[in-house]
Amino acid sequence: MIGVLSYLIFFMILALVFGIAVLGLNLQWGYTGLFNAGVAGFLAIGGYAMAILTGPSREAVFGGFELPFLVGLIGAMGAAGLGGIIIGLVTLRLRGEYLAVATFGIAVTIQLVCLNWEYLTGGTLGLIGIPNPTHELASAPLAQNAIFLAMVVALTALVYWGLQRIVNAPWGRVLKAIREDEIAAESLGKNPALIRLTSFVLGCMLMGLGGALYVAFIGFVSPFDFLPIITFQIWTMLIVGGSANNRGAILGAIVVWAVWTGSGYIISQIVPPEFQAQSGAMQAVLIGLILVLSLLFRPRGLIGEKLHVSRHAKL
Amino acid sequence: MTEPLLSIRDVHKGFGGFKAVDGISFDVPRGSIAGLIGPNGAGKTTLFNIISGLYSTDSGEVILDGVRLTGKAPHQVFGSGLARTFQIPRPFPAMTVLENLMIVPRPQAGEKFWNNWIRPGAVKAQEEELRAKAEQVLAFCNLTQVAGSEAQNLSGGQHKLLELARILMADPKIILLDEPAAGVNPTLMRDLVDRILELNAQGYTFLIIEHNMDVVMSVCDPIFVMAQGRLLYQGNAAGVRSDASVLDAYLGETI
Ligand SMILES: Nc1ncnc2c1ncn2[C@@H]1O[C@H](COP(=O)(O)OP(=O)(O)OP(=O)(O)O)[C@@H](O)[C@H]1O
Ligand SMILES: [Mg+2]
Numbered sequence: 001m002i003g004v005l006s007y008l009i010f011f012m013i014l015a016l017v018f019g020i021a022v023l024g025l026n027l028q029w030g031y032t033g034l035f036n037a038g039v040a041g042f043l044a045i046g047g048y049a050m051a052i053l054t055g056p057s058r059e060a061v062f063g064g065f066e067l068p069f070l071v072g073l074i075g076a077m078g079a080a081g082l083g084g085i086i087i088g089l090v091t092l093r094l095r096g097e098y099l100a101v102a103t104f105g106i107a108v109t110i111q112l113v114c115l116n117w118e119y120l121t122g123g124t125l126g127l128i129g130i131p132n133p134t135h136e137l138a139s140a141p142l143a144q145n146a147i148f149l150a151m152v153v154a155l156t157a158l159v160y161w162g163l164q165r166i167v168n169a170p171w172g173r174v175l176k177a178i179r180e181d182e183i184a185a186e187s188l189g190k191n192p193a194l195i196r197l198t199s200f201v202l203g204c205m206l207m208g209l210g211g212a213l214y215v216a217f218i219g220f221v222s223p224f225d226f227l228p229i230i231t232f233q234i235w236t237m238l239i240v241g242g243s244a245n246n247r248g249a250i251l252g253a254i255v256v257w258a259v260w261t262g263s264g265y266i267i268s269q270i271v272p273p274e275f276q277a278q279s280g281a282m283q284a285v286l287i288g289l290i291l292v293l294s295l296l297f298r299p300r301g302l303i304g305e306k307l308h309v310s311r312h313a314k315l
Numbered sequence: 316m317t318e319p320l321l322s323i324r325d326v327h328k329g330f331g332g333f334k335a336v337d338g339i340s341f342d343v344p345r346g347s348i349a350g351l352i353g354p355n356g357a358g359k360t361t362l363f364n365i366i367s368g369l370y371s372t373d374s375g376e377v378i379l380d381g382v383r384l385t386g387k388a389p390h391q392v393f394g395s396g397l398a399r400t401f402q403i404p405r406p407f408p409a410m411t412v413l414e415n416l417m418i419v420p421r422p423q424a425g426e427k428f429w430n431n432w433i434r435p436g437a438v439k440a441q442e443e444e445l446r447a448k449a450e451q452v453l454a455f456c457n458l459t460q461v462a463g464s465e466a467q468n469l470s471g472g473q474h475k476l477l478e479l480a481r482i483l484m485a486d487p488k489i490i491l492l493d494e495p496a497a498g499v500n501p502t503l504m505r506d507l508v509d510r511i512l513e514l515n516a517q518g519y520t521f522l523i524i525e526h527n528m529d530v531v532m533s534v535c536d537p538i539f540v541m542a543q544g545r546l547l548y549q550g551n552a553a554g555v556r557s558d559a560s561v562l563d564a565y566l567g568e569t570i
Contacts, residue, residue, distance in 0.1 A: 183369065
């Protein structure tokens with residue numbers, strides 16, 4: 001019983017941490033139509049920023065400032081936001097699949113930097129010993145995780161509320177207009193470049209927040225945490241849950257994470273040991289299958305987009 | 316003579332080797348309903364795209380009320396007081412008709428995302444104002460009954476009205492309409508003409524591309540005739556009817 005409960009807590013922490021990143025992607029893709037295929041890169045920036053800011057100091061590696069957890073979170077969002085500004089300025093003139101290719105390439109580059117710039121990132125070994133703030137508050141692992149979950153729930157709720165406020169509002173209306181017809185929007189006085197950049201950067205900051213929470217929870221960071229498969233998972237969460245719907249984004253994160261971990265467990269039980277090495281690939285295929293089924297049978301996702309944008313314009 | 320409101324000066328635009336607009340100059344007087352006519356492919360829409368900042372010019376310039384529009388981005392042109400509709404309507408398809416209108420006016424407090432967190436009261440008050448204004452404009456354009464519909468579900472003629480309604484939400488100095496009557500049924504067309512005349516009486520200046528000669532001849536003065544990227548003629552309705560080169564451009568059609 002305790003085992004199930006502690007597993008559920010562990011599961012929900014990771015699902016909601018991804019959920020925050022999915023909310024970021026939803027702002028970019030769902031509301032603004034920006035095809036960011038480099039989610040893993042922004043998670044990595046947030047994760048490493050957290051590790052550098054709050055981690056223990058060590059020889060021959062930059063950082064280890066041992067700053068408070070909250071500073072780490074804010075710093076991670078700031079770093080990912082700054083990355084978003086720079087990458088946004090160079091890529092947002094690109095549209096659709098061109099933007100996707102560019103951001104994908106940038107995320108791979110970021111991962112390679114994490115792998116090779118040892119002075120900053122610790123290289124392949126990564127950075128370990130990142131403090132988890134709940135360890136000071138409780139000693140039993142179950143209690144620690146319960147506290148962490150409470151914090152993640154609170155943060156998710158805050159992010160959800162903050163996003164709902166701005167997307168169900170005139171700002172969100174402009175995002176949607178640009179997504180639907182950029183030429184009409186600019187002919188009606190909206191500045192697409194500025195609005196696209198703003199949405200992109202805010203979304204990247206949320207991805208940074210997700211990456212930072214992930215790292216603080218796991219306690220270490222390595223370049224192998226941010227492989228392109230993460231981008232694929234986050235995208236699937238959004239499409240399955242419902243693009244342009246923040247509740248859908250969170251639901252999608254939980255559902256897809258359940259399928260991912262559940263299938264991992266089942267594969268470990270039923271697949272003969274000599275094929276276990278391929279279990280990751282099998283999981284990825286399964287996620288791909290869900291994505292395709294979702295696109296075929298429920299293209300709007302579990303909870304789709306609402307017609308009204310501004311909460312002041314309901315009829 | 317007073318200063319013209321809109322002044323087009325020797326504008327050129329080519330696509331590859333093809334000269335779509337080949338040295339056009341004309342002035343739209345303040346307070347007028349000017350017409351721009353010409354055969355298919357004459358370059359009329361291309362000229363609108365240049366004026367509104369969607370296309371760059373190869374040479375020449377466009378001046379609105381003493382302000383140079385050439386080189387400005389479309390949103391800046393709109394900000395300078397020039398609003399245009401599209402020949403093929405461009406609604407925001409998955410938005411309600413009401414919100415297609417409410418999005419237009421500027422500046423909106425709620426378009427700065429942080430105001431939705433720190434000044435929700437101001438945003439709400441402004442949204443209520445916008446909504447009231449949108450409802451007026453919808454009534455004016457006979458669109459009240461579809462206010463809550465998704466814009467993509469409107470009929471062709473209603474899309475034309477929506478194009479007009481949207482720009483009436485702003486307070487432009489000049490309104491450019493690209494074939495407002497195309498696809499609109501005769502009753503609705505009479506309404507549309509009445510609306511244009513009414514707005515003109517309120518002080519709005521228009522430049523209208525239109526193939527429907529009844530509409531052009533009854534409301535437009537001056538009328539500019541374009542063919543193959545060049546200005547063929549300018550004058551009033553009677554002059555256009557009797558000018559040989561205009562008749563020639565229309566291959567003897569009665570106009
Ligand atoms: N973006 C573009 N690229 C290439 N050619 C273009 C482009 N836009 C317009 N043209 C060409 O320029 C010419 C003028 O087109 P335009 O749309 O301005 O005609 P129009 O006078 O509005 O005609 P209509 O009455 O049929 O709407 C056409 O031959 C068209 O093919
Ligand atoms: Mg045209």
